[in-house]
Amino acid sequence: xxxFSETDLEDKILDAIKSxxxxxxxxIQAKAIPHLLASDRDMIASAQTGTGKTAAxxxxxxxxxxxxxxxxxxxxxxxxRELCLxxxxxxxxxxxxxxxxxxxxxxxxxxxxxxxxxxxxxxQIVVATPGRxxxxxxxxxxxxxxxxxxxxxxxxxxxxxxFKEDLDAILSETQKKKQTLLFSATMSKEILTITKKYMQxxxxxxxxxxxxxxxxxxxxYYMVQAKDRYELLKRIADINPNIYGIVFCRTRRxxxxxxxxLMQDSYNADALHxxxxxxxxxxxxxxxxxxxxxxxxxxxxxxxxLDVNDLTHIIxxxxxxxxxxxxxxxxxxxxxxxxxxxxxxxxxxxxxKIKEIEKKSGIVFSKASVPSGKDICTKQLYALIDxxxxxxxxxxxxxxxxxxxxxxxxxxxxxxxxxxFVSAEFNRxxxxxxxxxxxxxxxxxxxxxxxxxxxxxxxxxGKASHSRLxxxxxxxxxxxxxxxxxxxxxxxxxxxxxIGKIDIMKTFSFFEIxxxxxxxxxxALKGQTFEGVSLVIEPSKEKPASGSFSKGKSSKRRDHxxxxxxxxxxxxxxxxxxxxxxxxx
Ligand code: AMP
Numbered sequence: 001x002x003x004f005s006e007t008d009l010e011d012k013i014l015d016a017i018k019s020x021x022x023x024x025x026x027x028i029q030a031k032a033i034p035h036l037l038a039s040d041r042d043m044i045a046s047a048q049t050g051t052g053k054t055a056a057x058x059x060x061x062x063x064x065x066x067x068x069x070x071x072x073x074x075x076x077x078x079x080x081r082e083l084c085l086x087x088x089x090x091x092x093x094x095x096x097x098x099x100x101x102x103x104x105x106x107x108x109x110x111x112x113x114x115x116x117x118x119x120x121x122x123x124q125i126v127v128a129t130p131g132r133x134x135x136x137x138x139x140x141x142x143x144x145x146x147x148x149x150x151x152x153x154x155x156x157x158x159x160x161x162x163f164k165e166d167l168d169a170i171l172s173e174t175q176k177k178k179q180t181l182l183f184s185a186t187m188s189k190e191i192l193t194i195t196k197k198y199m200q201x202x203x204x205x206x207x208x209x210x211x212x213x214x215x216x217x218x219x220x221y222y223m224v225q226a227k228d229r230y231e232l233l234k235r236i237a238d239i240n241p242n243i244y245g246i247v248f249c250r251t252r253r254x255x256x257x258x259x260x261x262l263m264q265d266s267y268n269a270d271a272l273h274x275x276x277x278x279x280x281x282x283x284x285x286x287x288x289x290x291x292x293x294x295x296x297x298x299x300x301x302x303x304x305x306l307d308v309n310d311l312t313h314i315i316x317x318x319x320x321x322x323x324x325x326x327x328x329x330x331x332x333x334x335x336x337x338x339x340x341x342x343x344x345x346x347x348x349x350x351x352x353k354i355k356e357i358e359k360k361s362g363i364v365f366s367k368a369s370v371p372s373g374k375d376i377c378t379k380q381l382y383a384l385i386d387x388x389x390x391x392x393x394x395x396x397x398x399x400x401x402x403x404x405x406x407x408x409x410x411x412x413x414x415x416x417x418x419x420x421f422v423s424a425e426f427n428r429x430x431x432x433x434x435x436x437x438x439x440x441x442x443x444x445x446x447x448x449x450x451x452x453x454x455x456x457x458x459x460x461x462g463k464a465s466h467s468r469l470x471x472x473x474x475x476x477x478x479x480x481x482x483x484x485x486x487x488x489x490x491x492x493x494x495x496x497x498x499i500g501k502i503d504i505m506k507t508f509s510f511f512e513i514x515x516x517x518x519x520x521x522x523x524a525l526k527g528q529t530f531e532g533v534s535l536v537i538e539p540s541k542e543k544p545a546s547g548s549f550s551k552g553k554s555s556k557r558r559d560h561x562x563x564x565x566x567x568x569x570x571x572x573x574x575x576x577x578x579x580x581x582x583x584x585x
Contacts, residue, residue: 001024001025001030002024003023003024003025004017004018004022007025007033007034007037008034008037008038008063009033009037009059009060009063010063012097012098013062013094013095013097013098015097016093016094016095016096016097017055017059017094020093020094022055025052026051026055026056027051027207028045028047028051028053028056028206028207029052029055029059031045031056031205031207032045032053032057032060032205033056033060035203036060036061036181037060037063037064040179041179041202041203042179042180042181042182042199042200042201042202043179043180043181043182043202043203043204043205044182044184044195044199044202044203044204044205045181045182045183045184045205045206045207046184046185046187046204046205047183047184047185047206048185048207048328048331049185049304049307050307050335051207052207053183053207054086054087054090054091055090057151057153057183058091058094059094061076061091061125061149061151062091062094062095062098062101064148065101065124065125066124067098067099067100067101069124069146070102070122071122071124071145072119072123072124072125072126072142072143072146072147073124073125073146073147073148073149074124074125074126074147074148074149074150074151075126075133075144075149075150075151075170076125076126076127076128076150076151077128077129077152077153077158077167077170078127078158079153079154079157079158079161079163079301080107080157080304080493080494081108081109081278081493082278082281082304083153083154083304084105084106084107084127084128084129085107087105087127087153088103088105091103091125091127101124101125102121102122102123102125103123103124103125104118104127105126105127105128106118106126106127106129106132106133106136106142107128107132108129108132108135108490108493108524109490109491109492109524112132115132115136115141116136116139116141119136119141119142120141126142128142129163129490130158130163130170130486130490131166131486131487131490133166133170134166134170135529137169137170137173138529138531138532139529144170144173144174145175146175147174147178148175148179149179149180149181150171150179150180150181151181151182151183152181152183152184152194153183154184154185154304155182155183155184155194156184156185156187156188156190156191157185157301159191159194161485161486161489161490162482162483162484162485162486162487162488162489163490164190164194164482164486165480165482165486166483167194180198180199180202182194182195182202185328186322186324186328187324188324216334216338216339216340217330217331217339217340217342218340218341218366219341219342219343219344219363219364219365219366220341220342220344220365220366220367220368221343221344221345221346221354221365221367221368222236222343222344222367222368222369222370222440223346223347223348223351223367223440223441223442224347224439224440224441225347225439225441228439229317229318229345230258230261232370232439233247233258233262233317233345234265234267235370235371235376236315236343236371237267237294237295238379238380238429239371239375239376239379239380240312240313241379241380241383242294242312243312243313244294244311244312244313245294245295245314245315245333246295246296246297246306246311246313246314246315246329246332247269247295247297247298247317248298248299248300248314248315248316248317248320248329249297249298249299249317249318250299250317250318250320251299251498252273252275252299252516252517253514254317254318255271255272255273255297255298255299255302256271256273256275256516258297258317259297262295266428267294267295268293269294269295269296270284270287270288270293270295270296271284271296271297272284272285272297272299272302272303272306273298273299273302273494274299274301274302274492274497275492275516275517275520276302281302284296288306288308289308299494300320300325300328300329303332309335310335310338311332311335312340312341313333313341313342313343314329314332314333314340314341314343315343316342316343316344316345317345319345319346319350319353319357323356323357324360326342326344326361327357327361327363329342330342330363343368344365347441348441369440370438370439370440372436372438373433373434373435373436376429377430377433380426380429381422381426384422384426385422465514465515466498466500466513466514466515467512467513467515467539468500468501468510468511468539468540469511469512469513469518469521469522469537469539469540470508470509470510470536470537470538470540471484471508471509471510471511471525471536471537472508472533472536472537473507473508473530473533473535474504474505474506474507474508474509475504475505475506476506476507477507477531477532477533479504479509479530479531480504481502481504484502484509484511485499485502487525487530488511488513488521491520491524491525491528492517492521492524493524497513497514497521498513498514498517499511499512499513500512500514510540518539521537522538525537
């Protein structure tokens with residue numbers, strides 16, 4: 001399809017998207033828009049950010065809205081506040097020529113009153129995060145009786161952030177006869193369970209991952225010991241003086257740590273993670289978009305709202321557990337016909353993961369050799385010489401200074417002068433790499449997989465320190481570990497905080513959370529309600545047990561949910577938890 005006018009979209013919508021610079025539908029739009037305008041059959045779309053999926057479901061939803069009716073007709077559920085605001089902004093822009101259509105965002109971690117007022121004024125399209133939607137339904141402020149369309153956006157992320165039960169509760173409030181649209185970057189078993197439960201005879205479409213296996217993205221992996229990851233990262237940045245890329249880390253803690261180190265080492269880098277306020281995130285993303293920053297260190301969730309087309313490199317500081325996430329990450333480079341490089345930093349125990357990605361995706365990795373100090377100095381030196389050769393000389397501006405400069409440098413020969421200029425710029429690299437080691441590790445080398453590595457991993461893990469918090473809801477309020485994790489993730493607007501031991505009692509509960517997130521979480525949840533109870537959350541007087549903690553993601557959640565009440569701290573559980581983490585790391 002070459003043009004939006006080939007669809008049945010009305011002129012008001014066509015004008016709006018034209019004024020936004022959309023010329024032709026993206027592949028997913030070309031498939032979804034005609035279907036949604038003509039049929040109320042459910043739809044599963046395998047699509048990631050950057051494919052134009054918001055307009056794919058947004059434009060038909062706008063057109064199909066009955067403007068005369070002020071009740072909510074389309075409900076969009078999405079995992080994070082940021083995405084919620086982004087979708088609302090996009091839909092508002094697409095519908096700017098349609099009088100009487102109102103789109104409202106409701107999300108956790110913000111005051112509920114203004115959101116209730118906005119709903120009261122009437123919102124035919126509501127974009128919501130699951131926990132807040134549930135809260136508003138309970139308060140009878142979000143009424144879903146007339147909803148004819150439910151969109152589950154980034155369904156995979158909603159599940160991994162612990163919103164499964166909230167989704168169940170919300171969907172049970174909607175009428176049976178409605179259209180359900182599910183968008184997900186990955187199609188896991190859990191997603192398929194949802195589709196089976198809530199969808200009838202769905203058509204399946206996929207946005208061809210433009211970059212998957214495409215010639216314009218080259219995939220490399222470097223093999224080093226875990227302790228040399230950062231050194232390798234610096235070498236990658238140094239051998240690519242014009243790098244413009246994202247470094248993906250697994251946790252916020254790691255994201256901060258790596259970004260701080262890079263900044264201290266004079267790289268043009270910054271961090272993007274869930275601990276930043278919305279304004280801080282916007283500021284970092286803004287600088288990155290404008291290329292004032294060359295390297296952005298980010299978690300997957302935080303980088304979701306970021307849409308940049310001309311990245312040169314994607315670096316996986318750690319390989320993700322799910323190979324689809326690797327594909328998703330690497331798809332951020334090599335866009336719009338440009339070439340890109342996706343790099344995985346791995347250690348010897350991870351060759352299996354590389355093979356798994358290759359098998360699942362058809363991607364072929366090449367093993368790259370870590371650049372030596374000499375390689376880097378050569379590259380940097382020639383880049384510098386190139387710059388000197390091509391620099392634009394502003395004769396008029398520098399003219400007045402030249403006589404003194406000539407006089408001062410008069411004693412140097414041409415050769416000596418060149419040496420001095422180059423050294424002034426270049427000594428940092430020369431001295432840094434003077435005694436550089438070879439940090440390559442071969443597949444057969446033991447690396448750190450033996451006892452020494454195990455010890456290091458234990459030490460690394462011990463570094464995370466946790467706070468134990470009290471919360472005034474328990475099993476009597478239908479709280480269980482999965483819902484608690486969902487509540488925490490929604491408050492933090494992220495799914496990557498380290499959550500530790502969870503003890504659900506009858507009328508109250510305790511849980512451990514990484515220190516770094518404690519204050520933010522207390523602030524976000526204080527005064528919020530859960531199942532009608534105004535939340536009280538405060539540090540517990542008891543000390544947290546050391547050792548057992550896990551990241552707030554799905555695999556742990558399944559285990560949590562098996563155990564209705566009681567402690568996680570018994571020997572077997574702790575052992576099981578540690579085993580899982582080790583497999584992940
Ligand atoms: P999304 O995948 O919905 O997050 O969209 C990614 C980006 O593509 C957003 O910045 C949209 O504004 C933009 N976009 C969506 N559809 C089109 C289109 N047909 N032409 C050009 N840009 C688009």
